Amino acid sequence: MSTTPVERATTFARSWGSLVGIGVLALLLIVVAPAVLDEFRLNNLGKYCCWAIVAVGIGLSWGRGGMLVLGQGVFFAIGAYAMAMHLTLETAGPDGIPVFMILYDPLAPLPGFWVPFRSPIFTLAAVVLVPILVASVLGFAIFKRRVKGAYFAILSQALAVALAYFIGGTIKLTGGDTGLSDFKSFFGYDLADPVNRRMIYTITAVVLVLCMLVVWQLYRSRFGELLVATRDAEERVRFLGYDPANIKLVAFVVSAVMASIGGALFVPIVGIISPKEIGAAASILLIAGVALGGRASLFGPALGAILLGYGRSTLSERFENGWIYILALMFIVVTLLLPDGLASIPRRLSGVVTSRRRTA
Amino acid sequence: MTGQNYLEVQGLTVDFDGFKANENVDVTFLQGRIHFLIGPNGAGKTTLVDALTGLVHGTGYARYGTKDLLTLKSHQITRAGVGRTFQTATVFEELTVLQNLDIAGGVHRRARGMVLARRGVPSYVQEAMETVGLADHRDRPAGILAHGQKQWLEIGMLLVQDAQVMFLDETVAGMSHDEREETGALLRRIAPTRTIVVIEHDMDFVRRYADIVTVLHAGKVLAEGTVAEIQANPQVQEVYLGRSTEGVEHG
Numbered sequence: 001m002s003t004t005p006v007e008r009a010t011t012f013a014r015s016w017g018s019l020v021g022i023g024v025l026a027l028l029l030i031v032v033a034p035a036v037l038d039e040f041r042l043n044n045l046g047k048y049c050c051w052a053i054v055a056v057g058i059g060l061s062w063g064r065g066g067m068l069v070l071g072q073g074v075f076f077a078i079g080a081y082a083m084a085m086h087l088t089l090e091t092a093g094p095d096g097i098p099v100f101m102i103l104y105d106p107l108a109p110l111p112g113f114w115v116p117f118r119s120p121i122f123t124l125a126a127v128v129l130v131p132i133l134v135a136s137v138l139g140f141a142i143f144k145r146r147v148k149g150a151y152f153a154i155l156s157q158a159l160a161v162a163l164a165y166f167i168g169g170t171i172k173l174t175g176g177d178t179g180l181s182d183f184k185s186f187f188g189y190d191l192a193d194p195v196n197r198r199m200i201y202t203i204t205a206v207v208l209v210l211c212m213l214v215v216w217q218l219y220r221s222r223f224g225e226l227l228v229a230t231r232d233a234e235e236r237v238r239f240l241g242y243d244p245a246n247i248k249l250v251a252f253v254v255s256a257v258m259a260s261i262g263g264a265l266f267v268p269i270v271g272i273i274s275p276k277e278i279g280a281a282a283s284i285l286l287i288a289g290v291a292l293g294g295r296a297s298l299f300g301p302a303l304g305a306i307l308l309g310y311g312r313s314t315l316s317e318r319f320e321n322g323w324i325y326i327l328a329l330m331f332i333v334v335t336l337l338l339p340d341g342l343a344s345i346p347r348r349l350s351g352v353v354t355s356r357r358r359t360a
Numbered sequence: 361m362t363g364q365n366y367l368e369v370q371g372l373t374v375d376f377d378g379f380k381a382n383e384n385v386d387v388t389f390l391q392g393r394i395h396f397l398i399g400p401n402g403a404g405k406t407t408l409v410d411a412l413t414g415l416v417h418g419t420g421y422a423r424y425g426t427k428d429l430l431t432l433k434s435h436q437i438t439r440a441g442v443g444r445t446f447q448t449a450t451v452f453e454e455l456t457v458l459q460n461l462d463i464a465g466g467v468h469r470r471a472r473g474m475v476l477a478r479r480g481v482p483s484y485v486q487e488a489m490e491t492v493g494l495a496d497h498r499d500r501p502a503g504i505l506a507h508g509q510k511q512w513l514e515i516g517m518l519l520v521q522d523a524q525v526m527f528l529d530e531t532v533a534g535m536s537h538d539e540r541e542e543t544g545a546l547l548r549r550i551a552p553t554r555t556i557v558v559i560e561h562d563m564d565f566v567r568r569y570a571d572i573v574t575v576l577h578a579g580k581v582l583a584e585g586t587v588a589e590i591q592a593n594p595q596v597q598e599v600y601l602g603r604s605t606e607g608v609e610h611g
Binding site (some may be wrong): 222229233 | 375413414434435438439443444446450451452454455459461462464466467469473474475476510517520522
């Protein structure tokens with residue numbers, strides 16, 4: 001029963017085949033899509049790509065790590081608001097005060113926490129470093145106390161809801177429920193210029209591909225195996241000499257950074273960020289996309305998020321009120337018939353359902 | 361053949377809200393011996409191992425090298441070289457035999473190497489795989505292994521993680537006759553350089569492979585000695601009286 005060269009070749013092909021898959025996806029997103037889609041559709045695709053970036057991280061935390069991160073809106077918000085504050089200040093000009101603040105109080109000084117966001121460098125650093133900091137502190141407190149399962153999900157969801165309420169209630173500081181919008185330029189590039197908008201789309205698509213490469217490497221690494229082991233038998237992992245809290249923490253932090261970057265790119269593409277995009281419903285829709293695509297697979301989360309985004313736009317254009325029901329129905333059907341998501345269809349078709357090997 | 365290494369337990373008490381699952385247990389596990397823990401159900405055998413591996417809180421003292429195991433967390437105890445198996449084999453079913461063994465090799469690696477994929481088979485993994493006789497099943501998912509093979513895989517994982525002290529909780533329970541024989545031979549092979557502690561109910565197996573036996577009863581050490589000494593002990597006979605299935609009396 002020893003392994004044949006053929007079997008080894010299959011394992012090899014599965015791992016590197018994924019890389020080819022990422023290459024094809026990169027080609028479609030970066031070269032083909034800009035060539036065939038009009039400006040409006042391309043911008044929409046950019047928006048879906050932002051969700052897909054978040055989804056790739058959710059796939060890591062939830063699919064592989066078993067942590068149902070129902071509150072990725074928190075990290076999405078960190079990136080999005082950091083970017084939005086910078087773009088708002090950039091639009092206001094040097095020493096300028098954001099328009100919405102002047103509306104409430106023409107003489108108000110710029111709140112202290114806004115000031116550093118005048119700097120593009122600080123903003124970009126914040127998009128990456130703040131989620132690392134927040135997720136580390138949160139994750140450390142949560143995982144060391146062995147909070148898991150539904151409790152973890154509820155906790156993370158509650159944080160997203162709380163943050164959305166907090167932002168909604170601090171209109172003078174954050175723009176409140178109206179959100180931040182009317183950005184004119186992006187790091188010196190005029191946002192009204194289609195060429196620049198196309199550039200932002202390309203950046204987003206490249207970032208998505210990079211995120212997929214990161215999880216591809218993580219999934220095939222020893223860390224990836226350990227993460228799956230932690231998901232399936234956390235207590236057992238302790239007796240291998242690892243603290244499962246640390247393993248989960250790493251996955252959680254990586255997915256938080258991805259959510260933040262997704263949020264940061266969302267802002268110039270969509271042109272507005274408000275609490276609506278980060279609260280309970282938004283966070284759940286992110287999860288829904290991942291579940292739809294297949295949470296534990298490499299391509300499932302990203303494709304699911306893009307598909308869900310496309311479905312939302314298309315359905316809401318046709319059925320202004322009913323789209324959410326159609327979407328929910330689709331979600332239920334997929335969950336019932338394909339618990340491993342759409343990404344499991346090829347495998348099911350080819351009949352390789354043996355032993356549910358998910359490791360790439 | 362007895363080495364320098366030992367694990368010395370003194371006055372170990374495990375108190376579950378007033379119920380003492382272990383009370384004032386003194387026992388020393390020496391390198392090179394296969395040490396059996398026997399006793400009726402509820403005698404506190406597994407609890408003793410749980411306490412020594414950080415799964416439940418115990419008071420007293422458990423010296424291994426320079427460390428008191430009772431002050432450490434489970435993963436630290438593992439890193440210190442003390443490993444265990446569980447009554448129900450808990451291998452990672454979706455991972456292959458090779459992956460299961462490899463994942464146990466964290467003590468050999470630095471944290472930053474974790475983000476790399478495995479290249480080839482590390483020598484300590486190959487060695488363990490051959491020792492436990494699973495080299496032919498290298499790339500099969502652990503979930504489809506036979507019951508006995510899963511237990512061997514667990515022992516293999518202990519070998520990979522360099523466990524100098526191994527607690528094996530009812531490893532041969534549910535195994536076929538041949539599998540027991542092989543397990544016994546395996547324990548003999550690995551025992552000289554290690555401290556092996558086996559919780560067991562099957563007296564045949566105990567008789568064949570025990571170098572020393574500690575009998576637990578109601579959380580306390582009732583007797584300790586060779587198999588012959590234990591079987592001649594009137595107190596032990598009394599505890600086991602009417603438990604003919606345990607088979608002590610016709611030894």
